[in-house]
Amino acid sequence: MESRRTISELFDGASRDLGRVLCIITGASRGYGRTLALQVSALVQPGSALVLVARSEERLRELQAEIQDSGAGAGAAGVAGLAVCCVGADLSKQEGLAHTVRMAKEAGRLDVDHLLLINNAVTPQPCLLAFPRRQGLWRTVVNLSSLCAHTHTHTHTHTQAFPSWVLYCTGKAARNMMFRVLRAEEEPDVKVLNYSPGPLDTDMQTQARCSSGDLELRDSLCSMFLQGQLLSCGESSAKLMRLLLEDDYPSGAQVDYYEL
Ligand SMILES: NC(=O)c1ccc[n+]([C@@H]2O[C@H](COP(=O)([O-])OP(=O)(O)OC[C@H]3O[C@@H](n4cnc5c(N)ncnc54)[C@H](OP(=O)(O)O)[C@@H]3O)[C@@H](O)[C@H]2O)c1
Secondary structure, three states: HHHHHHHHOOOOOOOOOOOOOEEEEOOOOOOHHHHHHHHOOOOOOOOOOEEEEEEEHHHHHHHHHHHHHOOOOOOOOOOOOOOOEEEEEOOOOOHHHHHHHHHHHHOOOOOOEEEEEEEEEOOHHHHHOOOOOOOOOOOEEEEEOOOOOOOEEOEEEEOOOOOHHHHHHHHOOOOOOOHHHHHHHHHHOEEEEEEEOOOOOOOOHHHHHHHHOOHHHHHHHHHHHHHOOEHHHHHHHHHHHHHHHHOOOOOEEEEHHHHH
């Protein structure tokens, strides 16, 4: 509910919305993806569909119920008329990916005008291929990035290496390049946004704080936690929603929470 308060505070009385959207969110069962799902659901037109993907289908069902319960009293933009589809799938496996694409196609039968693919956990690129260019369909792909893939300062952009997180850092940097290529290939038909959400108070942070192999990194994450420097998913996601609603970033933009 905290995430809903944040979004309604930010967009109180605004008539803007994300359109009649088919939105696919990977990693929606907890953490940031869960909050994104709640916030997106409050910003869509009737006739939209939300496809929630994660391994834990049970948690997705709980989220589905929460979204549907919060629909009472929703206005033109909101959960009224929103179909929520839960996809229990392991996206690191081919069959999980194929199942996700099938379910997304099923949900995408609705006459939507916006495909919004949020690559929060894993990148199900075939979902984009399943919805090729057509007149009247606006397509947006959001890549959840990280400091290890890009950091902006006033003077330059660089990347930050986290000791003992080699696979994560390498994966994020590679994914950033993948999205740069996607932007170059699909311009102007697909709009690409890379968003670094900042340090979030989620399971991932707990894991990094408690079990990173590098002790210095662990100490620094612990002190960020103890000093209250972690962000809530709601505040970070609200900034991402604002970016999507305003839609005035150039395709391929790399935006950090702290820049907004
Ligand atoms: N937390 C931070 O401080 C931070 C900072 C910068 C960037 N980010 C980025 O923000 C995004 C969200 O992070 P988070 O902190 O919310 O992570 P998290 O708490 O670890 O949640 C990860 C989500 O991904 C799902 N997931 C994991 N592996 C999966 C798989 N193989 N197939 C399908 N779903 C899978 C998990 O659900 P199941 O277990 O049910 O599958 C869960 O819903 C990530 O891209 C992360 O790199 C996070």
